[in-house]
Amino acid sequence: MARQPRCGTCAFDDPPGFLLDFVRQFEVVGADGEHEQYVQVHCEVRFAHVPALHDLGSFNSWFFHDGDVGLDDWAAALTTTPAWSTVSAQHPDEIVVHVEDAC
Numbered sequence: 001m002a003r004q005p006r007c008g009t010c011a012f013d014d015p016p017g018f019l020l021d022f023v024r025q026f027e028v029v030g031a032d033g034e035h036e037q038y039v040q041v042h043c044e045v046r047f048a049h050v051p052a053l054h055d056l057g058s059f060n061s062w063f064f065h066d067g068d069v070g071l072d073d074w075a076a077a078l079t080t081t082p083a084w085s086t087v088s089a090q091h092p093d094e095i096v097v098h099v100e101d102a103c
């Protein structure tokens with residue numbers, strides 16, 4: 001199933017903050033083995049408004065197990081992005097985990 005980190009400025013409160021959201025999508029199958037739905041598990045790491053984070057804009061990257069890039073290489077590439085070093089230097093205000101129906 002798909003994995004996706006995404007980040008960007010969001011407006012949970014005033015002023016807007018910054019959100020780093022790790023998403024993992026799962027397929028739910030019934031007792032008969034047939035597809036019923038997809039669900040997404042989110043791990044949202046929320047930060048206060050910090051200009052350095054706001055200046056990052058937004059970003060997302062998808063990984064699929066049957067894709068051309070392996071999980072280790074995909075994850076390693078994420079740590080070389082400017083967003084990674086900027087975000088890792090900050091301390092989150094809140095971490096929220098939730099599940100939603102994807103379709």
